Amino acid sequence: MLDFTHAAVAYCLAVALLYLGLWVYYDRVRPRRLSRPGRRHAFFCPRCQRPYEGAPGAETAHCPLCGKPQGRLRF
Numbered sequence: 001m002l003d004f005t006h007a008a009v010a011y012c013l014a015v016a017l018l019y020l021g022l023w024v025y026y027d028r029v030r031p032r033r034l035s036r037p038g039r040r041h042a043f044f045c046p047r048c049q050r051p052y053e054g055a056p057g058a059e060t061a062h063c064p065l066c067g068k069p070q071g072r073l074r075f
């Protein structure tokens with residue numbers, strides 16, 4: 001029969017493994033997926049108050065409504 005101490009140790013190990021898995025995911029897997037080449041960049045036109053998408057790798061893109069070139073958004 002499983003007593004309280006064994007159950008508490010098993011619970012702590014399960015929580016530790018969960019956080020280890022989340023850490024590995026956010027540290028290793030996710031940045032690689034976000035930095036794939038060919039990703040489109042976000043742009044924002046302050047005149048039209050509207051976000052839009054540019055060509056992959058472009059540093060500037062023209063607003064589809066007013067045609068004014070804008071630099072890409074950086075977060």
Ligand SMILES: [Zn+2]
Nearest residue numbers: 045048063066
């Ligand atoms: Zn515009």
